[in-house]
Amino acid sequence: MIPVSKTIEADVVIVGGGIGGPMAAIAAAEAGAKRVVVLEKCNVKRSGSGATGNDHFSCYIPEVHGDDVEPVLDAVMGSLIGQAKDREIMRLHLLESFDIVKKWEEWGINMRPLGRWNFQGHALPGKPRAFLKFDGRKQKSVLVEQMKKHGVTILNHHPVVELAKENGRVCGALAIDASTPTPSFVLVKAPNVVLSTGLTHRLYLNGSTPNYMFNTAHCPNNAGGQALGWRIGASMVNMEIPYTHAGTKYLQRAGKATWIGVYRYPDGKPLGPFVTKPDPEYGDVTSDIWNSAFIDVMQNGRGPAYLDCSQNTPETLAYMRKAMFDEGLSALIAYMDDKGIDPAKHAVEFTRFEPILHGRGLDVNKDGLTTVPGLYAAGDMVGNAGCGLGLAAWLGWRAGQAAARDIPEMTDCDLAENPAIKAKMELLSSFMERENGADWQEANIALTQIMSDYANVGPYKVRSESLLKAGLTYLAQLRRETAENLKATCSHTLMRAAEVLDLFDCAECIMRSALERKESRGNHKRSDYTFTNPLLADKMLDVTRNDDGTVTTSWRNQR
Amino acid sequence: MPPIIDRKKCVGCGTCADICNSNIFVFDRAVDKVPQVRFPEECWHCDSCVIDCPKGAITLRIPLAFTLLHVNADELKPQEAK
Numbered sequence: 001m002i003p004v005s006k007t008i009e010a011d012v013v014i015v016g017g018g019i020g021g022p023m024a025a026i027a028a029a030e031a032g033a034k035r036v037v038v039l040e041k042c043n044v045k046r047s048g049s050g051a052t053g054n055d056h057f058s059c060y061i062p063e064v065h066g067d068d069v070e071p072v073l074d075a076v077m078g079s080l081i082g083q084a085k086d087r088e089i090m091r092l093h094l095l096e097s098f099d100i101v102k103k104w105e106e107w108g109i110n111m112r113p114l115g116r117w118n119f120q121g122h123a124l125p126g127k128p129r130a131f132l133k134f135d136g137r138k139q140k141s142v143l144v145e146q147m148k149k150h151g152v153t154i155l156n157h158h159p160v161v162e163l164a165k166e167n168g169r170v171c172g173a174l175a176i177d178a179s180t181p182t183p184s185f186v187l188v189k190a191p192n193v194v195l196s197t198g199l200t201h202r203l204y205l206n207g208s209t210p211n212y213m214f215n216t217a218h219c220p221n222n223a224g225g226q227a228l229g230w231r232i233g234a235s236m237v238n239m240e241i242p243y244t245h246a247g248t249k250y251l252q253r254a255g256k257a258t259w260i261g262v263y264r265y266p267d268g269k270p271l272g273p274f275v276t277k278p279d280p281e282y283g284d285v286t287s288d289i290w291n292s293a294f295i296d297v298m299q300n301g302r303g304p305a306y307l308d309c310s311q312n313t314p315e316t317l318a319y320m321r322k323a324m325f326d327e328g329l330s331a332l333i334a335y336m337d338d339k340g341i342d343p344a345k346h347a348v349e350f351t352r353f354e355p356i357l358h359g360r361g362l363d364v365n366k367d368g369l370t371t372v373p374g375l376y377a378a379g380d381m382v383g384n385a386g387c388g389l390g391l392a393a394w395l396g397w398r399a400g401q402a403a404a405r406d407i408p409e410m411t412d413c414d415l416a417e418n419p420a421i422k423a424k425m426e427l428l429s430s431f432m433e434r435e436n437g438a439d440w441q442e443a444n445i446a447l448t449q450i451m452s453d454y455a456n457v458g459p460y461k462v463r464s465e466s467l468l469k470a471g472l473t474y475l476a477q478l479r480r481e482t483a484e485n486l487k488a489t490c491s492h493t494l495m496r497a498a499e500v501l502d503l504f505d506c507a508e509c510i511m512r513s514a515l516e517r518k519e520s521r522g523n524h525k526r527s528d529y530t531f532t533n534p535l536l537a538d539k540m541l542d543v544t545r546n547d548d549g550t551v552t553t554s555w556r557n558q559r
Numbered sequence: 560m561p562p563i564i565d566r567k568k569c570v571g572c573g574t575c576a577d578i579c580n581s582n583i584f585v586f587d588r589a590v591d592k593v594p595q596v597r598f599p600e601e602c603w604h605c606d607s608c609v610i611d612c613p614k615g616a617i618t619l620r621i622p623l624a625f626t627l628l629h630v631n632a633d634e635l636k637p638q639e640a641k
Contacts, residue, residue: 041582042578042579042580042581042582043577043578043579045578045607045611046578046579046580046605046607046611047580048580051580051605051607052605052606052607052610156577157582178582181585209624209625211624212600212622212624212625213600214581214600214601214602214603215624215625216603219580219603219605220581220601220603221580221581221582221603248627249627249628250624250625250626250627250628251604251621251625251626251627252625253604264635265635266630266634266635267635268635268636304628306629306630306632306635308632308635309632310632310633310636328605328606330606330609330610331604331605331606331609331619331621332604332627334606334609334619335619335621335627336627339627341627341629344632345631345632345633346629346630346631346632347629347630347631347632347634347635348627348628348629349628349629349630492582492585492597492598495582
């Protein structure tokens with residue numbers, strides 16, 4: 001059995017040290033929580049999708065947008081980002097986000113690289129723009145500095161693999177100490193847990209490089225964190241509504257909106273109706289509105305689709321290059337420089353990537369509180385709100401504050417004897433004790449095959465009751481095979497093995513949700529329910545795993 | 560596959576291994592002063608190790624399969640723009 005090396009007590013424990021996690025930690029400490037612990041899989045200095053930068057922060061600034069937030073909210077809700085989200089949370093996010101922006105600026109993040117509040121990209125011509133262009137290169141180091149100033153305990157290389165619940169409330173977490181090749185377990189007892197593990201990749205065959213799982217537009221190590229909430233009974237929402245990102249091909253470095261150009265067919269005709277020449281103010285919003293554009297043009301033979309930046313002025317190209325650094329795309333720039341790929345001269349092909357859980361996951365209230373008391377979620381793993389980094393920062397802040405207001409006396413919960421924790425420790429230990437067996441990649445690849453065959457996404461692949469039920473059967477078989485055969489050799493491969501177990505749960509939740517949505521909506525294409533049901537237009541589907549392992553589905557009104 | 564550490568420049572500080580977004584390095588000074596890239600296929604090309612290396616000893620090599628597909632933009636210009 002892998003030994004337990006540490007047992008810690010905390011008031012608030014935070015899972016994930018990306019953007020939402022540090023914000024929750026700082027807010028909780030500032031609001032009076034004495035013992036705030038961040039458990040980070042890698043290192044908070046460079047973890048998560050915002051590791052090396054970001055250049056757009058969703059927010060509303062009255063002096064820029066005017067006194068009425070509604071047009072800005074309409075613009076966000078009308079885009080891919082606002083798809084199937086709760087309007088009231090999104091409104092509150094916009095209303096309060098300027099306070100977060102000012103805080104970031106005060107802490108030393110460059111929120112006005114041009115010396116003014118500059119909103120650009122991801123927008124329809126003539127419509128309000130909700131994304132503040134900023135320079136996020138220092139965002140991680142600044143957040144780490146603030147956590148340290150606020151006395152937050154940071155445990156790097158501590159992936160969380162299970163949560164515990166007692167008397168209906170979350171009571172702690174199980175982490176692996178992966179700081180050395182030999183793993184040990186760490187138990188953290190806490191009445192509040194804030195999940196902020198980001199979006200989830202590696203569920204489907206990779207959209208641009210099917211043989212490589214880690215070529216992803218966002219952090220590929222965010223894998224299955226939603227499952228931590230799912231397993232202790234938090235309701236999940238929007239899991240069946242597919243989200244696919246788009247970007248350069250084959251290298252999946254994102255920053256789609258950082259590119260200033262026009263999407264064109266090979267004959268030069270623009271793909272979309274929005275711009276015919278590059279427009280730094282709005283970008284080319286075509287792929288935000290026409291999500292399947294890049295795959296459609298391959299299917300109908302009119303492609304491929306290119307992003308052409310060559311008509312920009314040298315000044316705009318220099319500005320775009322600088323914004324790419326702000327966005328954290330220095331590796332892409334170095335590669336392009338090395339290969340002589342120059343946006344002034346070359347057009348780069350774009351493609352649609354594989355489905356990911358981005359803005360799909362835990363159903364939360366305006367404080368990030370899930371349906372399980374004491375359990376909060378913030379950022380891209382939240383299902384009923386989404387706006388990338390801006391939402392993570394804002395909701396993390398609110399979750400941290402709310403958690404600090406509710407710190408009950410801990411009961412005498414013995415985490416090591418908690419059934420879920422105990423079972424996970426035994427299973428992971430069995431992986432380390434096995435002499436021969438399958439490595440985690442085998443199980444992860446097997447999962448991507450099942451999801452891509454039985455729960456795939458539109459417009460060219462369909463779901464149906466028979467396909468989804470077969471998928472659930474094959475997933476159950478894969479779970480059994482994995483439990484009996486998986487082998488881990490060190491703390492790193494053990495961490496990956498635990499991720500695969502989380503991915504299995506996300507996959508099950510997706511398939512169960514997709515079964516219940518008996519209509520087609522967005523890229524959730526049901527061959528047995530081909531219509532879009534207007535009665536479900538304002539409804540959200542909650543899917544919840546009960547303590548006895550059964551799954552309940554229920555519909556609620558959008559809020 | 561990435562990253563590539565220049566052994567002559569590396570001083571064995573271990574920063575890359577500590578901050579890697581994907582935990583792809585293994586570093587044991589007793590074995591080698593230069594961190595080992597143990598899990599290269601898990602590199603996300605985030606550039607953190609390149610940026611944070613105090614000696615500029617690291618470069619990324621983007622795999623062939625990740626090639627950035629591109630064409631001469633002149634070929635795409637609409638007729639009226641040519």
